[in-house]
Amino acid sequence: MLDDFKQQLPDMDPHETHEWIQSLDDVFLREGRQRADFLLRKVLKRARQLEIGIPGLIQTRYINTISPEQEPPYPGDEAVEKRIRRIIRWNAVAMVTRANHRYPGLGGHLSSYASSATLYEVGFHHFFRGKDGGQAGDQIFYQGHAAPGMYARAFLEGRLTEAHLDHFRREVVPGQGLSSYPHPRLMPEFWEFPTVSMGLGPINAVYQARFNRYLQARGIANTENSRVWCFMGDGEADEPEALGSLTIASREQLDNLVFVVNCNLQRLDGPVRGNGKIIQELEAVFRGTGWNVTKVVWGREWDALLAQDGDGLLVERMNETVDGEWQRYSVETGAYIREKLFGTDPRLLKIAQPLSDGEIRRLRRGGHDYRKVFAAYDAAVHTKGVPTVILAKTVKGWTLGESIEARNVTHQMKKLTFEELKKFRDRLELPLSDRQIEDEPPYFHPGENSPEVEYLRERRRALGGSLPRRVVRPKPLPMPAGKTFAEFDGGTPEHRQVSTTMAFTRLLRLLLADEQVGRRVVPIIPDEARTFGMDPLFREVGIYAALGQRYEPVDSKLILSYMEKKDGQLIEEGITEAGSMASFTAAGTAYSTHGEPMIPFYCLYSMFGFQRTGDLLWAFGDARGRGFVMGATAGRTTLNGEGLQHEDGHSHVLASTNPAVVAYDPAFAYELAAIVRDGMRRMFVELEDVFYYITVYNENYQQPPKPEGVDDGILRGLYLYRPASAGAAGPRVQLFGSGPILLQALRAQEILAADFGVAADVWSATSYPQLRDEALAVEQWNRLHPGEPERAPYVTRQLAGREGPVIAASDYMKAVPDMIARWVPQPFVPLGTDGFGRSDTREALRRYFQIDAESIAVAALSALARLGKLPAAKAQEAMAKFGIAG
Ligand SMILES: Cc1ncc(C[n+]2csc(CCOP(=O)(O)OP(=O)(O)O)c2C)c(N)n1
Numbered sequence: 114m115l116d117d118f119k120q121q122l123p124d125m126d127p128h129e130t131h132e133w134i135q136s137l138d139d140v141f142l143r144e145g146r147q148r149a150d151f152l153l154r155k156v157l158k159r160a161r162q163l164e165i166g167i168p169g170l171i172q173t174r175y176i177n178t179i180s181p182e183q184e185p186p187y188p189g190d191e192a193v194e195k196r197i198r199r200i201i202r203w204n205a206v207a208m209v210t211r212a213n214h215r216y217p218g219l220g221g222h223l224s225s226y227a228s229s230a231t232l233y234e235v236g237f238h239h240f241f242r243g244k245d246g247g248q249a250g251d252q253i254f255y256q257g258h259a260a261p262g263m264y265a266r267a268f269l270e271g272r273l274t275e276a277h278l279d280h281f282r283r284e285v286v287p288g289q290g291l292s293s294y295p296h297p298r299l300m301p302e303f304w305e306f307p308t309v310s311m312g313l314g315p316i317n318a319v320y321q322a323r324f325n326r327y328l329q330a331r332g333i334a335n336t337e338n339s340r341v342w343c344f345m346g347d348g349e350a351d352e353p354e355a356l357g358s359l360t361i362a363s364r365e366q367l368d369n370l371v372f373v374v375n376c377n378l379q380r381l382d383g384p385v386r387g388n389g390k391i392i393q394e395l396e397a398v399f400r401g402t403g404w405n406v407t408k409v410v411w412g413r414e415w416d417a418l419l420a421q422d423g424d425g426l427l428v429e430r431m432n433e434t435v436d437g438e439w440q441r442y443s444v445e446t447g448a449y450i451r452e453k454l455f456g457t458d459p460r461l462l463k464i465a466q467p468l469s470d471g472e473i474r475r476l477r478r479g480g481h482d483y484r485k486v487f488a489a490y491d492a493a494v495h496t497k498g499v500p501t502v503i504l505a506k507t508v509k510g511w512t513l514g515e516s517i518e519a520r521n522v523t524h525q526m527k528k529l530t531f532e533e534l535k536k537f538r539d540r541l542e543l544p545l546s547d548r549q550i551e552d553e554p555p556y557f558h559p560g561e562n563s564p565e566v567e568y569l570r571e572r573r574r575a576l577g578g579s580l581p582r583r584v585v586r587p588k589p590l591p592m593p594a595g596k597t598f599a600e601f602d603g604g605t606p607e608h609r610q611v612s613t614t615m616a617f618t619r620l621l622r623l624l625l626a627d628e629q630v631g632r633r634v635v636p637i638i639p640d641e642a643r644t645f646g647m648d649p650l651f652r653e654v655g656i657y658a659a660l661g662q663r664y665e666p667v668d669s670k671l672i673l674s675y676m677e678k679k680d681g682q683l684i685e686e687g688i689t690e691a692g693s694m695a696s697f698t699a700a701g702t703a704y705s706t707h708g709e710p711m712i713p714f715y716c717l718y719s720m721f722g723f724q725r726t727g728d729l730l731w732a733f734g735d736a737r738g739r740g741f742v743m744g745a746t747a748g749r750t751t752l753n754g755e756g757l758q759h760e761d762g763h764s765h766v767l768a769s770t771n772p773a774v775v776a777y778d779p780a781f782a783y784e785l786a787a788i789v790r791d792g793m794r795r796m797f798v799e800l801e802d803v804f805y806y807i808t809v810y811n812e813n814y815q816q817p818p819k820p821e822g823v824d825d826g827i828l829r830g831l832y833l834y835r836p837a838s839a840g841a842a843g844p845r846v847q848l849f850g851s852g853p854i855l856l857q858a859l860r861a862q863e864i865l866a867a868d869f870g871v872a873a874d875v876w877s878a879t880s881y882p883q884l885r886d887e888a889l890a891v892e893q894w895n896r897l898h899p900g901e902p903e904r905a906p907y908v909t910r911q912l913a914g915r916e917g918p919v920i921a922a923s924d925y926m927k928a929v930p931d932m933i934a935r936w937v938p939q940p941f942v943p944l945g946t947d948g949f950g951r952s953d954t955r956e957a958l959r960r961y962f963q964i965d966a967e968s969i970a971v972a973a974l975s976a977l978a979r980l981g982k983l984p985a986a987k988a989q990e991a992m993a994k995f996g997i998a999g
């Protein structure tokens with residue numbers, strides 16, 4: 114108890130101390146708790162002014178942080194802005210209602226935007242900077258479910274037509290549809306940041322603000338005039354990603370970041386914190402992590418009431434009233450509110466007395482009062498050294514009428530009835546007749562030359578152009594010098610055994626040193642650099658650190674000491690795959706956000722990529738991010754000692770579900786180099802919106818030299834690496850191997866030849882997903898061209914005329930080689946690592962999963978026996994010889 118006030122200093126003057134405490138006791142006894150509380154807060158405030166260093170309270174009272182006398186004058190034309198808001202509100206509702214009227218089941222949301230319209234409109238009119246004249250402007254993360262409001266605004270501005278609005282959620286016709294939520298993949302000239310998967314907007318926003326600083330510090334882009342605005346829901350704050358990375362923003366002093374939390378007290382099913390107070394809870398979290406917090410709880414109508422609250426009773430009542438009750442007040446009459454909120458004390462009733470029931474009902478919440486919102490934004494953009502969060506209290510479904518406003522079903526409402534529309538129209542004072550809205554609500558546009566449209570356009574012109582808007586200013590990069598990749602083509606000498614992870618690290622170092630593109634390379638590592646042998650980079654390129662290095666590192670005497678610096682190139686994220694993904698996203702989209710292509714290499718434990726942060730990787734694909742994800746320590750048996758939670762045998766299955774991914778599982782350093790080179794070409798020269806997933810392993814072996822003419826096969830996903838020796842007799846098989854398991858296939862080739870007289874051709878399968886994609890495309894072509902000669906997929910052509918069954922072994926699940934099974938003309942036997950991993954030696958694990966050389970040989974013999982090309986006894990003999998149980 115009271116530990117936070119503990120201190121070990123001796124009391125220099127106990128008498129004086131006693132006097133202070135005595136005075137407090139007196140106040141408490143004579144004047145009560147409220148007065149004591151008031152005085153203490155005053156004293157604490159004075160202490161702050163004197164910079165005594167008392168930490169701030171993490172929770173303040175349930176009132177606006179900015180008091181009325183501190184509010185700046187409102188700079189806009191309030192009447193015109195009000196009409197603009199009303200028109201946008203109407204059209205957002207009209208769009209969703211028409212869509213669901215015509216096509217029941219299309220869906221859409223009315224209430225999220227209805228509660229946040231003012232929050233956005235104040236931003237659009239007075240704060241959000243656009244992208245005209247080649248500027249990056251602000252980066253704005255819109256709440257996904259508020260998208261209808263953004264379309265309605267773009268319509269008023271003349272950027273979208275009625276035809277566009279009438280294709281809300283009907284996107285199959287190219288160029289016409291409007292996507293349900295912010296999806297750059299679907300509307301590449303409109304949306305920039307995918308947000309609708311709750312929590313991803315906030316975490317990506319934090320790292321976006323951080324990456325803006327990185328670009329600035331490294332002299333790549335001037336991002337001083339970019340501010341990141343993140344709009345999120347109060348329910349969204351439940352997601353771990355939403356609040357999990359707040360400390361980085363305060364630690365790195367990201368005053369270029371503003372969060373706006375739309376606290377309508379409701380999520381999808383019901384209240385966010387019915388028994389508590391979400392605003393107070395969030396305030397404590399944000400203040401506790403060092404953010405500047407501005408609460409916008411009450412609209413201006415409350416100011417006069419609070420001004421009379423000399424006893425602090427009203428504030429106390431506000432403090433103790435839980436959110437479930439506030440929500441209730443939103444749907445109740447003024448009389449009810451008078452009785453329940455003010456009726457607890459005659460003094461409170463007296464404060465409310467001059468107000469009619471109607472006026473009590475119309476006491477607005479802060480987030481609906483543009484003056485309060487403006488004051489909060491204005492304070493935020495003038496705050497230095499810390500990020501700001503604005504907690505704005507609103508009503509979900511505000512203005513939509515009694516049956517929707519603040520009801521628990523509000524989130525699910527997809528259309529308004531005729532009666533509701535009439536009331537809505539009246540409330541918005543729009544000149545639409547009953548007849549006009551009878552069938553379905555028309556869109557309302559006041560005309561090209563109306564004061565509303567002119568005002569809105571003028572404001573956007575002054576702030577640098579319309580938003581939301583995504584701009585790509587194509588800037589192809591030159592290819593890295595040929596020598597960067599050539600080194601890997603020679604292989605390593607026999608005594609030099611290296612893993613593909615080591616080869617990759619070498620390649621990354623060469624790329625970083627490359628004159629053409631080196632400075633654009635962004636290595637991103639979640640506290641795993643030493644595991645991957647990348648620690649030399651700490652010194653070579655430095656670790657990005659907003660504050661530089663304020664200490665002498667423990668290893669400063671070593672050549673490769675830990676080096677943080679303000680313009681460091683490597684991003685060492687610490688243990689956060691989600692944060693690393695968010696950095697990867699900011700870097701991988703910098704080509705559009707800032708017009709500066711960056712080449713991120715995100716190096717992670719492959720188990721903790723698609724599995725742990727699959728949704729962020731999905732959003733990366735949506736955002737059209739470009740870059741390399743390097744799944745290190747790959748393979749369920751190659752990473753052998755780490756057991757069930759580390760040994761990855763399925764990331765390639767998960768990766769194959771992301772349409773933007775180009776995935777490879779190379780065996781040799783020269784393959785890796787060819788793949789990275791091609792990735793550079795496709796993403797940064799040809800500007801394709803794809804990203805690469807490449808697995809690299811930690812098994813050391815001699816890296817062979819590159820055979821002639823295999824580049825095409827490496828990239829397509831399969832090539833013949835080592836055919837059976839010329840003139841080999843006996844039955845034949847085809848062995849596929851990927852990653853280090855290719856070495857097992859090669860050893861199986863020797864076993865089969867030496868012990869069983871079977872000739873095996875060995876292929877390197879660098880990418881089953883690539884083979885599959887091509888085959889699917891060919892298959893579709895054949896389906897749609899029934900009159901033309903059938904085409905054969907690459908994999909089928911490669912295997913045409915080859916003899917014997919195909920045994921495909923992988924350190925991944927059988928589902929990975931199985932991706933091509935349909936197009937393999939021969940009998941196909943996938944071998945893989947299905948099931949949970951476990952720890953043991955590599956040899957034991959590979960035997961256990963039946964992907965070692967002996968198991969591959971047995972699989973080959975068994976398949977030959979089934980084909981009648983060998984007696985079954987041969988396979989049984991092999992099983993007995995190798996101790997493989999039946
Ligand atoms: C990861 C994820 N889970 C669930 C959903 C489904 N969902 C959409 S909106 C919503 C409620 C949003 O509530 P809140 O964040 O408070 O936003 P509001 O609409 O109230 O502004 C939910 C659960 C989602 N979009 N993303």
Ligand SMILES: [Mg+2]
Binds near residue numbers: 347378379
């Ligand atoms: Mg909400």
